[in-house]
Amino acid sequence: MPMKWQLHNVDAIPWLIDQSSDDYDALVTDPPYSSGGLHAGARTSDSANAKYINDPGKYPEFTGENRDQFSHMQWSTLWLTHAHRVLRAGAPVMVFTDWRQLPVMTSALQAAGFTWRGIVVWDKTEGVRPQKGRFRQQSEFVIWGSKGKWHSSDGPVLPGVFRHSVTAGGPKMHTTGKPVPLMSDLIKACPSGTILDPFAGSGSTGLAAIRSGRFFVGCEREEAYFNIACERLSNTA
Template sequence: MLWQLFQQDALIWLADQSAEQYDALITDPPYSSGGLHAKDRAGDSANAKYVNNPGKYPEFSGENRDQHSYMLWSTMWLTEAHRVLKPGSPFLVFTDWRQLSVMINAVQAAGFTYRGCVPWTRRKHAGRRRGGSANRRNSFCGAQKARGMTRTVRLIRV
């Protein structure tokens, strides 16, 4: 089995792929949950929010969308992901608790069958140095591309 990791704009990369060629998708997209108001979301770069050394990694876009544009953007790349997955393929997406309902809607709008969510609490978080909470709740959603007979993707609680 060949595993590959791609770090690039998903919409561009997915558009270049042939239909129904991948067996599974596991992804951790930008969460776009950096602040309550637009000025808060636009204030920091993604690296400034998550990394102690902001110059260590290349910047990425998508970290400052409001929920409406985040759902539209997510539906766009998820629709392309649905196209390139083989029927019956499992799909896991990591998300922030603030975007969970938006991500569940986008997953279903893209054509996946939503199968459930596994929440967990991270005890230590880099955001604490900036006054954030020591406990962060995140989740991942399980879904599946439908095929003739649907099978259940079982998720294990951690």
Template structure:
């Protein structure tokens, strides 16, 4: 089984993919978040998101500076293309944070998908503790499907809360997700299925899919992260 990385803009590449050719969409798009006002949101991701240690450990990426209206429009554009290439009944999983949670559920439905719920990624207690405040230790997976999902799908019951810490040795992207987390999420795809990730980043969805026995296609436009993805897939 050979997973594939396509380098370029998702809005350019998605229209070239065959219709009804994927069994699941699992992706972590730019959140366009991380700032309390427009000027803060316009900063590069490395200035908005905590990396630890002070030094910049991972490359910046594009697409994280949009305001609410333009971000919703952009989400609608690529999600509509994903709807075309997904098979009927395919599950859709979209990462988001607390700021963009309402927008993400809106975008999912505007693109024609059925919204089915929210799964929580618990990043554990080590994340940015601040006295007198709640820990910012959760991100969210908005999930749905392209139309109805059969009740007899060949996939396991998945947890509503997934507890996985971010380990430095397993973080290859500024906003990278743990491989263990992604291995659990790809299991929503039926046996023998094909996963699409239009914002592949450092390739963790593709790595997880391969480790779990699924085929996957990823799209990534940032040169540094495309190179990281290729290296990780080659090492498997």
């Protein structure tokens, strides 16, 4: 494996259980949202792509998207609890979610032992989800906090809202891929060292970590996305 990054084609939870305690400097991740469908039929569909995009054949499928809200909170508490153990004291945690799962994800973060400190808004610009006579679904959220005391009381004041189109910095490589410039903005709040992303998808967190001079360790269960992420990370390192 190259020195600047490691990516594992595994389920994140057993992998986290195998890791040593207090080893990682930040958790920046975009787990499955288990959201999207307004009705049970859509939410429990086998196709994550069909829920989130108009062209379901465009990206490889991924799983872990059809828990109901109660189960999503329990599962999130589980993986966040294991992630909490492997992080160093003071490590920042940043977890993406959407408007539907925002309440349960803030609870899961705290149930796992993190101190919840706020929400960063990702403004996806006017390119997304217009709704006639109603508000555009234009934002997603990053719940942020830390393992105990925040790692630093120094450094620049960072914005609480970041505005990037979904294709800022290059084409999307995953159904729910995040723009690398957004990930670079978030990582500015992390200490130097190793950033952990247990749900790496196409590797956007990793690209931003490497570009900022940090190390990256991630997991991605779906082989198709694991391969896409490895290629992107290899071309960046």
